[in-house]
Amino acid sequence: MRLFLDTNIFPEFIDRRAQYNEVCMLIDAIHDGHFDACVSTGCMYTLAFLFERSLKRLDVHRPELTKRLRGYLAEVLDMANVVDLPHAGVEQAIYNEAFSDIEDSFQYQCALENDCDVLITINIDDYKNADQSRMEILTPSAFVEKYINAEP
DSSP states (O other), X not given: OEEEEOTTHHHHHHTTOTXXXXXXXXXXXXXXXXXXXXXXXXXXXHHHHHHHHHHHHXXXXXXXXXXXXXXXXXXXXXXXXXXXXXXHHHHHHHHOTTOSSHHHHHHHHHHHHTTOSEEEOSOGGGGTTSOOSSSEEEOHHHHIIIIITTOO
């Protein structure tokens, strides 16, 4: 099963938010080879920014900041493939009226373009109008309940 991880999965993990435990279970299942995961190129840009901001809040500065930042991003790369969205897909995302947040539309279109079975997001309401005939859209909690805890 091919999973697309929305960018918001990672702050949930880093900041130990409400679905932290479920995100940990999801990450463990990916690391154990039960699922194939991918993230968008845009996700990596955003994560670089978020990780750097978090490190600065911890009073970590260069060159240590750069070393840690590279390590964190390498961990994401170890877990997930980075996938692109071609020009035509970007255009479809821009004009997809099912989304009021175009960034979410980019993520959705990227997941479709890369044949993902499930898009996993914290903000499920952002995808409430999305067509789910080709791909499920689930929170980490719903995914864990349906696909990890349900395994025999």
